[in-house]
Each structure stands twice: as C-alpha cells, then as structure tokens.
Amino acid sequence: MSTNDYYQTNDQGHLMIGGVDALKLAENFGTPLVVYDVAQIRKQFNALKQAFVAGQVDYAISYASKAFTSIAIYQVINELGGHIDVVSGGELYTALKAGFPTEKISFHGNNKTKDELLMAVENNVGVIILDNFHEIELLKQVLHETNKKVQVMLRITPGVSAHTHEYDQTGQEDSKFGFDVRSGQAEKAFLQVKAEEQMELIGLHAHIGSQILETEGFNLEVEKLMQLVQEWKQKYDYQPQVLNLGGGFGIRYTAKDRVIGLGTFVEQIIASVRTLAEQYQLNVPAIWVEPGRSIVGEAGYSLYTVGSRKDVPGLTPYVTVDGGMGDNIRPALYQAEYEALVAKRPAAEPVEKVHLAGRYCESGDILIDQACLPKTKPGDVIAVLATGAYGYSMASNYNRVPRPAVVFAENGQAQEVVTRETYDDLIKNDRFYQEK
Numbered sequence: 001m002s003t004n005d006y007y008q009t010n011d012q013g014h015l016m017i018g019g020v021d022a023l024k025l026a027e028n029f030g031t032p033l034v035v036y037d038v039a040q041i042r043k044q045f046n047a048l049k050q051a052f053v054a055g056q057v058d059y060a061i062s063y064a065s066k067a068f069t070s071i072a073i074y075q076v077i078n079e080l081g082g083h084i085d086v087v088s089g090g091e092l093y094t095a096l097k098a099g100f101p102t103e104k105i106s107f108h109g110n111n112k113t114k115d116e117l118l119m120a121v122e123n124n125v126g127v128i129i130l131d132n133f134h135e136i137e138l139l140k141q142v143l144h145e146t147n148k149k150v151q152v153m154l155r156i157t158p159g160v161s162a163h164t165h166e167y168d169q170t171g172q173e174d175s176k177f178g179f180d181v182r183s184g185q186a187e188k189a190f191l192q193v194k195a196e197e198q199m200e201l202i203g204l205h206a207h208i209g210s211q212i213l214e215t216e217g218f219n220l221e222v223e224k225l226m227q228l229v230q231e232w233k234q235k236y237d238y239q240p241q242v243l244n245l246g247g248g249f250g251i252r253y254t255a256k257d258r259v260i261g262l263g264t265f266v267e268q269i270i271a272s273v274r275t276l277a278e279q280y281q282l283n284v285p286a287i288w289v290e291p292g293r294s295i296v297g298e299a300g301y302s303l304y305t306v307g308s309r310k311d312v313p314g315l316t317p318y319v320t321v322d323g324g325m326g327d328n329i330r331p332a333l334y335q336a337e338y339e340a341l342v343a344k345r346p347a348a349e350p351v352e353k354v355h356l357a358g359r360y361c362e363s364g365d366i367l368i369d370q371a372c373l374p375k376t377k378p379g380d381v382i383a384v385l386a387t388g389a390y391g392y393s394m395a396s397n398y399n400r401v402p403r404p405a406v407v408f409a410e411n412g413q414a415q416e417v418v419t420r421e422t423y424d425d426l427i428k429n430d431r432f433y434q435e436k
C-alpha cells in the first residue's frame with residue numbers, strides 16, 4: 001500500500017478508503033456511495049483532544065452533528081469521549097436512539113419549539129444553549145410544567161466576522177443567531193436567566209463561522225467574550241464555568257486551501273483565554289469547542305459512476321456521474337470546490353479538464369466545474385474527496401432520486417451504516433388524493 005497526504009492506494013494502484021479498495025466498495029454497495037474512513041475521524045478528534053490535554057484545561061469536544069448525523073457517528077463520538085451538539089428534535093431523537101449519554105448533549109437552534117424544549121428537558125440533556133428571548137420564555141414554561149431544572153448557556157453574538165463565505169458567517173452583529181452584546185441584549189438575557197431558579201447558567205457560547213483557515217477570528221472572539229465576563233464579574237459577581245467557542249475549523253478541500261493543524265486552533269484558543277483571564281483576574285473556565293466539518297469532512301469520500309459524456313467543439317466537455325446536487329448541494333449552494341480522482345488509477349496524470357456534472361435536472365448541478373482528470377469512460381468509478389461534512393446531511397430527494405448509502409470503512413472492513421433509500425422509501429409518505 002502506498003500513501004500520500006491525501007489518499008492511499010493498494011498494490012493494484014486502486015484508491016483505498018479505510019483499508020478497503022474503493023472499487024470493491026462501489027461494486028458491493030453501489031454508487032453513488034458515501035464512504036467514511038473511520039480512522040481519520042478518530043485521528044481528527046484525537047488531535048483536538050491531545051491539544052486540550054497538553055493545554056491542561058478542562059474541556060469538552062462537542063461534535064456538531066449537523067455536519068453528518070447518524071446513529072453510527074454518534075456511537076463513534078461517544079466511544080471517543082466526545083459530547084455532541086444537536087439542533088433539532090430529529091437530531092436529538094437519533095442521538096437518543098444511538099444511546100448517546102444525554103448529559104453530554106448540547107441543544108442548539110435559533111427557533112427551538114416548545115415540543116423540542118420539552119423533549120430535551122424530559123430526556124435530561126446536558127445543556128440548552130439559549131438563542132433568543134422567545135426561547136427563554138418557552139423554556140420557562142416547560143420548566144414550570146415539568147418541575148425540572150436545566151443547565152443553560154447563552155449564545156452571544158460577539159460582533160466578529162470570520163473570513164469565510166457569507167452564508168457561513170454567524171458571529172457578526174447582523175445575524176439571526178444569538179444575543180447581541182453592543183445593543184445590551186446579552187446583558188438583558190443574562191439578567192432574565194439569572195432570575196430563573198430552574199435554569200443554571202453554566203456558561204457563554206459563541207460561534208463565529210465555518211471553514212475558517214486562520215486563528216485570528218478565534219482570538220477576537222475570546223477577547224470579546226472575556227471582556228463581557230469581566231464586565232459581568234464586576235457588575236454581578238458572575239463568572240462562567242464554561243466558555244463554548246463553537247466550531248468552524250477549516251479543512252482541505254482542494255490544493256488551494258492552506259490549512260493549519262487542528263491542534264494549533266486549540267493551542268491558540270487556550271493561550272488567549274489564559275492571557276485574558278490573567279489580565280482581567282478571572283478564573284480560567286472550561287473550554288468547549290463544537291467542531292463538525294473538521295471531524296468528518298476529510299474522512300468522507302463520495303463514489304460515483306461515470307455515465308454520459310458531452311463534447312462540444314471548442315468547449316469544456318461534460319462528464320456526468322450518477323449523483324450530484326441531491327447528495328452534495330454544496331457546489332451549487334456555496335460554489336464549494338472539490339477534487340476528484342479516478343478510483344482505479346488515482347495516480348494517473350490528468351489529461352483533460354472537464355465539467356464533472358451531476359444527473360439532476362438543473363444546469364447548476366455541476367459537482368466540480370473544472371475537474372482535472374485522466375480520460376474517463378462510462379463505468380469508471382470517480383471519487384470526490386473531502387465530502388464528509390454537510391454532504392449527506394444536506395442531501396435531498398430532488399428529482400425523486402433515492403439518497404445514497406453510507407459506509408464506514410476501517411481496518412480493511414466496510415459496513416453499511418445508512419442503507420440506500422429505495423423507491424418505496426420515496427413514496428412512503430405519499431397518499432392518494434380522494435376527491436370528494
């Protein structure tokens with residue numbers, strides 16, 4: 001087996017994922033197929049863990065499960081000692097079914113319903129991360145009705161813009177998420193929550209964005225939050241047990257992405273928190289992070305089979321595969337860029353640039369606009385790299401195409417962890433219209 005930084009091959013030169021030949025995966029499970037290299041997931045998680053251990057702080061790594069939600073990933077994260085964040089009753093339900101320890105679940109979302117809050121409270125989730133005044137009111141009602149107590153955090157909008165795609169920014173003031181500091185909303189929420197006996201405010205949360213490739217934004221975020229803590233300590237003698245700094249650590253999608261190690265983000269964050277704690281004479285709180293993309297992104301591969309090809313003289317050819325925007329909306333939605341390989345000969349020299357097109361009925365369904373590939377023919381298996389985050393989790397049944405299967409591969413073994421949808425699955429909620 002040979003290896004470079006981005007992929008492994010076997011003696012036949014085929015792409016290997018988790019020690020399994022990608023061609024075998026395509027043959028056994030069909031395409032389109034999402035495959036995770038589980039060892040890579042563990043490696044990413046452990047890189048964060050090691051940096052926290054070395055930094056000697058209390059910490060939690062709370063996997064942002066919106067990046068990829070399934071029973072199997074919750075099992076793996078639990079085994080690694082992680083927490084998870086969920087953002088809906090559906091994610092919470094999946095976590096409960098996976099047997100995930102409820103005290104390690106944080107419940108997020110900017111419009112949690114009363115039913116969802118009730119579900120969270122009844123199942124004793126670890127923390128509810130409060131996002132707005134409406135929710136404080138709803139949670140109050142739920143706690144009165146159930147006579148229970150719950151730990152909460154306040155999601156603060158720190159006024160920091162991460163350098164990333166506009167849709168991926170969340171920390172700036174003009175955002176639908178969280179309580180704004182400058183206008184006084186955060187302080188008002190703080191006072192409301194502190195007055196509630198059934199809510200224990202364990203800390204503050206912020207999230208500045210996603211696919212962030214430098215540490216500067218996190219330094220600013222820590223600074224804003226620690227300034228706020230200092231203010232609240234002076235005014236109200238309050239100090240949080242936990243500072244949750246969200247996720248957002250960027251990954252390598254293409255050679256253009258200059259990534260920094262996951263440990264570096266954590267080292268920087270710890271250093272900033274320590275420095276400011278000393279400066280403002282505050283306790284060093286436990287530091288929580290919520291990585292999603294960086295845990296599962298690079299571990300994921302999408303396998304497709306090449307079908308039709310269209311050559312127009314003088315223009316870039318279209319090579320079409322059997323998936324596309326239904327299993328990965330990111331190129332169409334965010335102009336996200338990916339790299340692709342031919343699974344049988346990933347090391348082959350590229351000889352042409354093609355539009356790697358999807359099978360859906362939209363011109364915008366192009367997975368890779370300018371894919372550099374060797375000559376391909378119908379039946380070839382193509383692997384698109386680093387599709388593990390926000391690919392399957394944002395998949396749809398557009399054009400009534402069933403969603404792919406998901407396979408976990410590790411130590412040379414492959415196991416289906418989400419089965420491929422069937423045509424029957426597609427119509428299971430349909431009902432005949434009975435004209436009266």
Ligand code: LLP
Binds near residue numbers: 067
């Ligand atoms: N914490 C909070 C509160 C979040 O809103 C998010 C992501 C995360 C953590 C995890 O961020 P990550 O480590 O994965 O960057 N669909 C978009 C990404 C949306 C991110 C939403 N929030 C995409 O495909 O790029």
